[in-house]
Amino acid sequence: MITAGVVGGSGYLGGELLRLLLGHPEVRVAAVVSTRLPGRRVDSTHPNLRGVTDLTFCREEALPELDVLLLAAPHRETMRILPRLAERAKVVIDLSGDFRLADPAVYERYYGVPHELPDLLGGFVPGYPELFRDALRAADRISVPGCMASAAVLALTPLTEAGLVEPDVEVDARTGSSGSGATAGPQNLHAERSGAMRIFATGGHRHEPEIAALCGVRPRLTATGVEAVRGVQVICRTALTRDVTEAEVRALYQNRYDREPFVRVVAHRRGLYRLPEPKILLGSNFCDVGFALDRDGGRLLAVAALDNLVKGGAGAAVQSMNVRMGLPERSGLGFPGLHPL
């Protein structure tokens, strides 16, 4: 049994961490920090946890010694609280964007402020078991990637590892409203956000440099908010360095993810759910990846879908924690998703 703590427990990612950790057979949740709601019951903010826990939010000072500390605090704030929190736990897993990028200059360009702990950058292992399982086994600092970056990286990896992808990649992401967090504003007011097809990024998004670093490509990320609360889908459009056959590409994907517990290859010829879509993944830790090859075999669409709060956040954190702590990688992540929903 390991002891875990959560900081930023009143947000959507914090709530999802709690759902997963409270259902995890090998974890005891020792404390949940919320600077906004100390003393309030956790289930007053996360009503799905009624009857599941009697925990209340505590102040940062109340954090006990822990095996694992999971940080779900906002960008920019996380780098400020990390130093004083890091000592509370041997292993720290951060879900913010503050430790995803290795280069302080790139951080400043994309996050708009200088990084306050530049020496720590590069010291975090990215929370992709599919790419860094061995490194994660020994990592005391883990940084969970951005949701759209996760989808794009998992969609492209079988191709980039095979040297098939030309440098310029168009990444088209569609996302639900929960990605913008639990703070109300005009942009996520129900009457405005409902039924939207809102293009909110046309390049320069923070997840771009993550994809660039991990896939060695020049991504152009366009992001559209569509009618959904959870879910991310990406379509990566790329030219190929050589013509390939559909069978060749399928084999690349299948071999790459054959033994991965949470990546499924979805590229079917029949049925309604031929390519990845988030609807059937909500609540699950699966990332579905698929592809469509042009007739001429020279260009390809790589597609991926996931739940931004699970495989795109809290689930990736728990999966990485399982790897780090030597627990079964699927532990606490067994929910398969719902159909229909």
Added chain:
Amino acid sequence: MITAGVVGGSGYLGGELLRLLLGHPEVRVAAVVSTRLPGRRVDSTHPNLRGVTDLTFCREEALPELDVLLLAAPHRETMRILPRLAERAKVVIDLSGDFRLADPAVYERYYGVPHELPDLLGGFVPGYPELFRDALRAADRISVPGCMASAAVLALTPLTEAGLVEPDVEVDARTGSSGSGATAGPQNLHAERSGAMRIFATGGHRHEPEIAALCGVRPRLTATGVEAVRGVQVICRTALTRDVTEAEVRALYQNRYDREPFVRVVAHRRGLYRLPEPKILLGSNFCDVGFALDRDGGRLLAVAALDNLVKGGAGAAVQSMNVRMGLPERSGLGFPGLHPL
């Protein structure tokens, strides 16, 4: 050509007033007041009006002399601004709740503050052409009813006028999110409000005394927010003072609304849209009413549906204005609604 002005033009009701008035063949919109956004273009707040108008919001002081002034300001604030605004126009049409109730004591109970202009209460003609067409022809002060009250009153009137309704009536209302206005808060955050079936009133709602006054019943109003931006549907459950036949009830409804331009009787035996629902009414000024009689003929469901921003607000205001100014009652209100939507 009459000149009209709108106060509270940046809210949802204000925007809907502008959509209707700008499309009205006999109206010129002379000024639109917004205390929040003076100087900003109207279409920056109401993007559906791009290319339709170049108007900008102005300060209250800039209001010229008008034939008709329409007030879409919040409850409580309206009674404060009315005195200094009323003199700008011969006819004032208020969409707030401040002048819907005749009794200051009832106002204070339901709105939580004493009324500041008790002498004016009762001086406003309710904006129901179906009930007060003659009075509206001469009214210089008109108060547009609440959206759920409008639906319930139009559903019940054919029965109450016939003396068929027992005093206790259960009114069950379902409503979209636009009713809570354009100000963002946790209650209308997309991720929380989406897919909701949220019971937000179980009695004591402000629209109750409106129904009581106009129908002479004791309504118990339950209201639930369901997944929709626009639309109100009410089911009124009532015992009848005597057993009736289905044909008798149908005749009552048809005769009552026979010559009404914006009330349709919808109580069919076949088809998908057998009883009133808002989906096909959005943007239109129709209120559909229907009924279902119990097998034993002793109890009845009276049903109504409307668009809370049109027949439940801005459309009722324009229809009342048409009646008052001697314009064709349908003028500017011709949009029939969309199917499918």
Added chain:
Amino acid sequence: MITAGVVGGSGYLGGELLRLLLGHPEVRVAAVVSTRLPGRRVDSTHPNLRGVTDLTFCREEALPELDVLLLAAPHRETMRILPRLAERAKVVIDLSGDFRLADPAVYERYYGVPHELPDLLGGFVPGYPELFRDALRAADRISVPGCMASAAVLALTPLTEAGLVEPDVEVDARTGSSGSGATAGPQNLHAERSGAMRIFATGGHRHEPEIAALCGVRPRLTATGVEAVRGVQVICRTALTRDVTEAEVRALYQNRYDREPFVRVVAHRRGLYRLPEPKILLGSNFCDVGFALDRDGGRLLAVAALDNLVKGGAGAAVQSMNVRMGLPERSGLGFPGLHPL
């Protein structure tokens, strides 16, 4: 380890049974029958089960000897197949409506055909562990109640057991589209069903006699399809046999469901989720129940919400199976639901 089989595995209830049974630590799914799709992979119909199972649908004839057989076949058809299927398993759990009613005459009135196995009626124990836990421990024939009936019965039971409820109860149900099943028709075409507030029953619904039998009341069931795929919410309006206080009612609910693993009392004064709603229950086996008392204490709203495919169907079946087979009642039913969703 017990062996289970599912008949009607290609429908929505069948798929949900499979999701739960495949995740159940003490169950082995031995066979899944689909008369429509024999030989096809289960995950081609239920894409959420990709990577979870390699099962294929089989013909009825291929059913092996089983500990438990779960029937998710249509009404009317189930009574035809039961005789030849019943011998395959010691315990049969039926999710259809065919064995919910004790009286053949009532069955014929509500289902439109004479019952073909009248002698078996009344021989099935209703799948409500909250009401029939002891009987279920020994039951070889279990009939899972209707989704709207389950919600209403669990909402009313604390009151009816206390003799507080007057005979006439208005039950207002709101439901998602999955209740109408996986067969496409005009009524569940996306463009027509989307955004609907469709009153599809105004009395005479098949779940009425279930409520009547279990609660000893005369229910009038009105049902409205609202925008949702899953989820049922009911509001039961009732007069009380005597005036009560809010504290009294709360105590009744809390004492009644204190030790129930899947019923939560939700009647809060603050917060967004004050009363039961399905949004946070999807995929879970919880039924949330709550209430609102009139000011005068003489009338009450009893509210309940559940996922029609889980606690309103497949989950109630698994919970009943757990009770019958002496397994931990929560086994396989641990998913708490998602927030936000």
Added chain:
Amino acid sequence: MITAGVVGGSGYLGGELLRLLLGHPEVRVAAVVSTRLPGRRVDSTHPNLRGVTDLTFCREEALPELDVLLLAAPHRETMRILPRLAERAKVVIDLSGDFRLADPAVYERYYGVPHELPDLLGGFVPGYPELFRDALRAADRISVPGCMASAAVLALTPLTEAGLVEPDVEVDARTGSSGSGATAGPQNLHAERSGAMRIFATGGHRHEPEIAALCGVRPRLTATGVEAVRGVQVICRTALTRDVTEAEVRALYQNRYDREPFVRVVAHRRGLYRLPEPKILLGSNFCDVGFALDRDGGRLLAVAALDNLVKGGAGAAVQSMNVRMGLPERSGLGFPGLHPL
């Protein structure tokens, strides 16, 4: 006053034609043909037209002599019925795909059958007043373009006319469910289609050759069904033949569409609705177009949004009819769309 007739009146495009024509001040609807529902009231299929018309569907044989005949019949069927129907009216406007392509070989490749009237191909003027206003003034045969093609063509035209666009263009379309028509099937079952992000085309879509012919590019069209009933949004990704500035591109769009009644340039720096999206266009005949230029000025996103049943179908037909018949181009098309919705 001109007389118009509609064939295929029971479908979604047929219903939208009727909504627009019945509200058109200069048109009399003389007959509505439905082979499926002759004798049935039009408003039994299109409930939004209750109280608007008493028309009933008739058989083809009952079509009188007309000024304009509008065909909303399916692909492939239209080329069969055209010969016998064409003689009924001087002007024929077809909304199907049968006469959109000039080359019979291309038609056969994309529609899967040989064209039965190859000599007529090329004889229809495309229903784009923005591109073919003069030709439309004299056209007796008009073919309304596909909804996704319309959006892409209007988004790209200012750039292609300026010679700025490299041949390869990626067109990413997102669309609501009404595009798949009024016939129920698994693909548009509410429980499956709701909340979908369903990639249904990855190249080879029928609207591709329309874009190719009108813009002189090689489009690759990817189409995704998202949660909406109405609405199409396209993002066209293209490399530019030379670097340009944002001001240059803006001027190109503004000058091109300056005097167009139904195309608005939407490319704002602030506000929620910075780029085109369908939500605020539903029911209106507007096509909003906008753009986003890469930092380096060498690549561009051209964006467009419209209502697939209006500017993407029935509205374009009525606008073309207005041009052809010398009526004011805006006549009958004044509805601006709703906000919020």
